[in-house]
Amino acid sequence: MSGQDEEELAMLLQAAIAGDEKAYAAFLRRTGALVRGFARRRIIDGSLDPEDIVQETLLAIHTKRHTWRSDAPVLPWVFAIARFKLIDAFRKRGRRVEIEIDDIIDTVAQQETERVSERDMRRVIDALTPGQRSVVAAISIEGHSIGETAAKYNMTETAVRVTLHRGLRAIAKKFGRS
Amino acid sequence: MQTEDLINALKADNARQPMSLGRTWRVALAGATLAAAVVFWLSLGLRPDFLAAAHTARFLFKFVATLMLASAAFELVRALSRPGSNVVRPALFLAAAPVVLALAVLAELVAVPSDQWRTVWWGTNISTCLTFIPVIGLAPLAVFLLALRHGAPTRPAVAGAVAGLLAGGLSATFYAAHCPDDSPLFVATWYSIAIAGLALLGAILGPRVARW
Numbered sequence: 001m002s003g004q005d006e007e008e009l010a011m012l013l014q015a016a017i018a019g020d021e022k023a024y025a026a027f028l029r030r031t032g033a034l035v036r037g038f039a040r041r042r043i044i045d046g047s048l049d050p051e052d053i054v055q056e057t058l059l060a061i062h063t064k065r066h067t068w069r070s071d072a073p074v075l076p077w078v079f080a081i082a083r084f085k086l087i088d089a090f091r092k093r094g095r096r097v098e099i100e101i102d103d104i105i106d107t108v109a110q111q112e113t114e115r116v117s118e119r120d121m122r123r124v125i126d127a128l129t130p131g132q133r134s135v136v137a138a139i140s141i142e143g144h145s146i147g148e149t150a151a152k153y154n155m156t157e158t159a160v161r162v163t164l165h166r167g168l169r170a171i172a173k174k175f176g177r178s
Numbered sequence: 179m180q181t182e183d184l185i186n187a188l189k190a191d192n193a194r195q196p197m198s199l200g201r202t203w204r205v206a207l208a209g210a211t212l213a214a215a216v217v218f219w220l221s222l223g224l225r226p227d228f229l230a231a232a233h234t235a236r237f238l239f240k241f242v243a244t245l246m247l248a249s250a251a252f253e254l255v256r257a258l259s260r261p262g263s264n265v266v267r268p269a270l271f272l273a274a275a276p277v278v279l280a281l282a283v284l285a286e287l288v289a290v291p292s293d294q295w296r297t298v299w300w301g302t303n304i305s306t307c308l309t310f311i312p313v314i315g316l317a318p319l320a321v322f323l324l325a326l327r328h329g330a331p332t333r334p335a336v337a338g339a340v341a342g343l344l345a346g347g348l349s350a351t352f353y354a355a356h357c358p359d360d361s362p363l364f365v366a367t368w369y370s371i372a373i374a375g376l377a378l379l380g381a382i383l384g385p386r387v388a389r390w
Contacts, residue, residue: 016192025189032181055184060390062188064330066196067260080262084332124179139190140183146190164191176390 005034009074017065032058034075035082048089056089056175057082063172085175127174132167135160199329203256206325210318210348217314218352222306225356236360239282243365244354247275247373248347251340255322258337259329272343279370282362290361301359304368310356311372315342315349319376319383326388338384339377346373 009027016024035057039050060081068077125133138149139160146164150157231237254268290298322341331337350369359365 017195019193021189021192024192025185028185028188029182032185051181054181055179058181058184058188060330062191063196064261064390066328067199067330069200069260069263072260072263076262077260078262080332081330084261084330136187140179140187143183143186161191161193164187165194168187168191172390 005030006073006075009078010070013065013068013074014070017070028058028061031061031078034078038079038082039086042086047093048086053082053086053089056085059168059172059175060085063169124171124174127170128167129170132163132170135163136167136171139164197328199256199259202325202328203252203259206321207252210321210345213317213321214314214348214352217317218356221313222310222353222356225358227358228355231360234360236286236362237354239362240354240357240360240365241351243275243279243282243362244347244351244369246278246347247272248344248351250275251344251347255326255337255340255344258331258333258340259326261330261332272340279362279366283366286362295363298359298361299363299367301361301364301368303357303359307353307357307359307364307368308372311346311349311353311369312375314352315345315373315376318348319345319380323380323383323387326384327390329388330390331384331388334385334388335381336384337388339381341384342377342380343373345380346376349373349376 009030012023012027012030016027032054035054036050039048039053039057043050043053057078061078064081068074124136128136134153135149135155138144138152139146144152146157146160149155150160153160155163225231250268250272254265254272257263257265257268286298287295319342322344323338326334326337326341329337350373353369354365359368
């Protein structure tokens with residue numbers, strides 16, 4: 001099971017780096033499911049929302065995807081990032097936490113789906129300028145393409161891409177260590 | 179924001195691929211070496227008897243020691259900048275550098291009569307050594323910390339310290355071409371102190387610079 005995950009995720013991420021958007025979305029979805037299981041099993045006291053960890057990890061994976069070496073296994077890389085983000089989140093709330101490295105193995109096989117809940121938008125939105133906010137919301141929540149967003153706000157596609165990129169970086173920075 | 183919404187945004191941002199980390203480290207190493215070379219030539223330059231010294235074992239050993247440190251630290255800092263990579267092997271490789279230096283110290287203690295130990299140990303150039311290894315290593319350390327920032331160190335203080343060792347090894351390689359003190363006793367003591375200073379600075383700056 002985990003060998004299969006490993007192989008498929010590596011293929012998806014390789015395709016994503018070569019520019020395949022669909023493969024990238026599939027990679028993020030599957031990785032998100034694995035990280036969800038990982039986070040749920042470790043947050044037993046309800047002090048953190050596991051979905052926050054999933055999102056922080058996915059964003060970190062995105063901004064740091066160039067740190068994966070295409071000949072290295074994907075799962076140890078993914079879980080090292082997830083662990084880092086989880087420990088960081090605990091630390092921010094003034095908690096000490098110890099996570100065993102071999103925990104990773106039992107997590108691998110289990111993917112979990114997101115529970116539908118109304119998530120706190122402010123957490124993400126606060127980091128953005130108004131312009132970034134509309135572009136990020138149009139692409140993420142409303143699910144528009146770059147082209148549709150450009151038409152909607154009368155921007156060039158390049159400007160939309162740059163705004164989106166900066167917005168995501170701002171969110172990642174906000175999620176980062178403080 | 180639902181996670182699926184976030185994935186929409188991340189997917190749309192996939193067109194820009196950041197510079198690969200392997201390439202980043204190669205560029206950083208080249209830039210740091212160049213910066214160290216410039217500072218070295220402007221401040222110190224080669225020692226006058228460089229060509230004659232190049233035939234002596236003690237002089238050459240200085241480069242063996244500093245280059246071992248630099249190449250091992252380079253391997254380790256690159257591994258530390260990638261989440262989930264195996265750091266044990268490069269860490270062992272790095273630990274070999276002080277072992278080799280210690281063996282050279284033992285050989286020196288055998289080769290040199292004990293009444294001269296103090297003379298070769300203190301040499302003539304301690305303050306230059308303690309000043310210029312850090313000075314030449316400062317720009318390289320800055321470059322390596324920026325490379326770490328582009329990476330994703332999960333142990334940023336350790337990674338920063340190793341970046342300091344790398345900057346120190348690189349700087350000491352240049353400095354060794356200037357310094358007239360060739361005894362392993364001198365190198366093991368004063369070079370080490372100077373390089374440890376850069377490692378300490380790297381450990382302090384790493385978590386601040388390479389935050390992610």
